[in-house]
Amino acid sequence: MASAARDIVQRPKGPSRTVSSSLGSSSSPTATFHPTLPHSRRASPKQLKPFATEDIKILLLENVNQTGRDILARQGYQVEFFKTSLPEDQLIEKIRDVHVIGIRSKTKLTANVLQEAKSLIVIGCFCIGTNQVDLDYAAKHGIPVFNSPFSNSRSVAELVVGEIIGLARQLYDRSNEMHKGTWNKVSNKCWEIRGKVLGIIGYGHIGSQLSVLAESMGMQVIFYDVVNLMALGTARQVPVLTDLLRDADFVTCHVPELPETENMIGPREFEQMKNGSYLINASRGSVVDIPALIDAMRTGKLAGAALDVFPSEPAGNGDYFVNNLNSWAEGLRNLNNIILTPHIGGSTEEAQSAIGIEVAESLMRYVNEGATLGAVNFPEVNLRSLTLDEPNHVRVIYIHRNIPGVLRKVNAILGDHNVDKQVTDSRGEVAYLMADISNVNQSEIKDLFESLEALSCKFRD
Numbered sequence: 001m002a003s004a005a006r007d008i009v010q011r012p013k014g015p016s017r018t019v020s021s022s023l024g025s026s027s028s029p030t031a032t033f034h035p036t037l038p039h040s041r042r043a044s045p046k047q048l049k050p051f052a053t054e055d056i057k058i059l060l061l062e063n064v065n066q067t068g069r070d071i072l073a074r075q076g077y078q079v080e081f082f083k084t085s086l087p088e089d090q091l092i093e094k095i096r097d098v099h100v101i102g103i104r105s106k107t108k109l110t111a112n113v114l115q116e117a118k119s120l121i122v123i124g125c126f127c128i129g130t131n132q133v134d135l136d137y138a139a140k141h142g143i144p145v146f147n148s149p150f151s152n153s154r155s156v157a158e159l160v161v162g163e164i165i166g167l168a169r170q171l172y173d174r175s176n177e178m179h180k181g182t183w184n185k186v187s188n189k190c191w192e193i194r195g196k197v198l199g200i201i202g203y204g205h206i207g208s209q210l211s212v213l214a215e216s217m218g219m220q221v222i223f224y225d226v227v228n229l230m231a232l233g234t235a236r237q238v239p240v241l242t243d244l245l246r247d248a249d250f251v252t253c254h255v256p257e258l259p260e261t262e263n264m265i266g267p268r269e270f271e272q273m274k275n276g277s278y279l280i281n282a283s284r285g286s287v288v289d290i291p292a293l294i295d296a297m298r299t300g301k302l303a304g305a306a307l308d309v310f311p312s313e314p315a316g317n318g319d320y321f322v323n324n325l326n327s328w329a330e331g332l333r334n335l336n337n338i339i340l341t342p343h344i345g346g347s348t349e350e351a352q353s354a355i356g357i358e359v360a361e362s363l364m365r366y367v368n369e370g371a372t373l374g375a376v377n378f379p380e381v382n383l384r385s386l387t388l389d390e391p392n393h394v395r396v397i398y399i400h401r402n403i404p405g406v407l408r409k410v411n412a413i414l415g416d417h418n419v420d421k422q423v424t425d426s427r428g429e430v431a432y433l434m435a436d437i438s439n440v441n442q443s444e445i446k447d448l449f450e451s452l453e454a455l456s457c458k459f460r461d
């Protein structure tokens with residue numbers, strides 16, 4: 001029975017992006033969908049594969065971790081992997097015929113690129129930030145975007161802890177001198193961090209994790225955030241950024257890239273900071289005005305800085321941190337007590353392995369079952385997995401414009417069948433309906449598909 005249902009939904013032309021293309025049924029059981037439930041307590045979930053698995057083409061860029069590559073390859077998808085990001089022209093060529101793309105922070109999925117992605121059904125950001133994707137464009141074209149919201153937060157927080165101590169002790173200057181053969185034992189302007197004030201801008205996953213670590217080392221923590229948040233330990237939220245800049249010995253930025261956070265730390269903010277304080281930025285390169293930072297370092301206003309992120313970052317590793325990339329790169333490199341790292345905040349084995357699993361599983365669940373839980377730009381919808389005990393069931397996924405009257409039309413089509421479960425949600429202009437229907441045969445599924453395709457409120461042709 002299950003194989004009959006499977007035959008119904010195999011579509012030889014491969015996946016289309018239209019909503020009802022996600023009509024699907026099972027091909028094989030999987031144990032990965034509900035990893036927290038003991039296997040013996042549930043029936044084997046039926047994997048809903050609307051397409052022949054091997055028809056799904058996945059492009060993974062930027063050295064996505066092996067854990068993620070393995071999960072996707074085990075599904076039987078065609079996975080193409082690149083260690084680096086791709087220049088826009090090559091990206092456009094590649095993205096034209098893939099159904100899934102996995103990226104990290106460097107690949108820009110702009111409207112210009114996405115409009116060429118005629119077969120794309122889902123995007124995975126194997127990182128926290130999703131500012132590199134035009135989320136609105138993707139949503140309005142029926143493409144959910146998944147990320148990993150906190151798997152690398154701890155790694156970033158630990159890097160910042162290391163940088164606080166490194167800056168306070170001028171560690172990297174001393175080490176560089178030793179590498180050149182110079183013994184330069186100094187204590188002038190080298191400090192303990194105990195009792196110093198850490199000012200955290202953005203008290204989200206990373207900022208709050210850092211807060212706990214910093215307090216455990218004897219620092220006093222203040223933070224500024226646009227949202228009122230519970231302070232951890234004895235940390236204290238300050239009402240305005242200027243309070244934080246005035247009081248902090250170390251200022252560290254952990255805000256997302258947004259229009260409001262662009263050049264959030266510029267000449268005026270440096271002026272407001274304590275003399276001899278330190279600035280750390282491991283958020284996004286757009287948050288700090290770097291020429292202004294160079295000035296603040298040269299005048300001695302700042303005693304040190306650590307930058308992990310830059311307005312322009314190269315697609316891959318190599319000798320790229322030069323003025324061609326960012327016009328002030330050389331000026332920055334020549335400063336003392338400045339730690340420059342190539343966007344490695346989240347680059348640990350632990351973080352990358354966890355992100356690989358998390359995002360690959362989100363992609364797999366979307367492709368196989370239509371689940372959008374965790375999507376950053378889409379309504380979040382899920383139904384429990386169909387199981388192998390439920391043959392002749394079909395799952396209908398309908399992504400449509402959030403306009404009045406659509407559900408009436410959709411339900412008029414579904415209403416002739418035995419709808420076991422149905423859920424719908426909307427987010428902005430996008431609405432998402434998922435329904436499981438039982439006792440359907442191949443020709444009924446075909447009719448369902450065609451009737452839904454004929455409605456004018458679907459997103460994509």
Ligand SMILES: NC(=O)C1=CN([C@@H]2O[C@H](COP(=O)(O)OP(=O)(O)OC[C@H]3O[C@@H](n4cnc5c(N)ncnc54)[C@H](O)[C@@H]3O)[C@@H](O)[C@H]2O)C=CC1
Pocket residue numbers: 128129149150152153156201202203204205206207224225226227254255256257258260261282283284308309343344345346347
């Ligand atoms: N260097 C690296 O490798 C990494 C960098 N990141 C960057 O760090 C950023 C922060 O990450 P999370 O802590 O996970 O994000 P999050 O979303 O958990 O926290 C961000 C916090 O910033 C606050 N915020 C937003 N706009 C603000 C503003 N104008 N002023 C003050 N606060 C504001 C939010 O209310 C929120 O509490 C990410 O968006 C990403 O760009 C994230 C991971 C790794």
Ligand SMILES: O=C(O)CCC(=O)C(=O)O
Pocket residue numbers: 104105126127128129130152343344346347
């Ligand atoms: O290393 C990466 O993949 C990017 C890390 C990052 O900036 C993020 O997770 O937002």
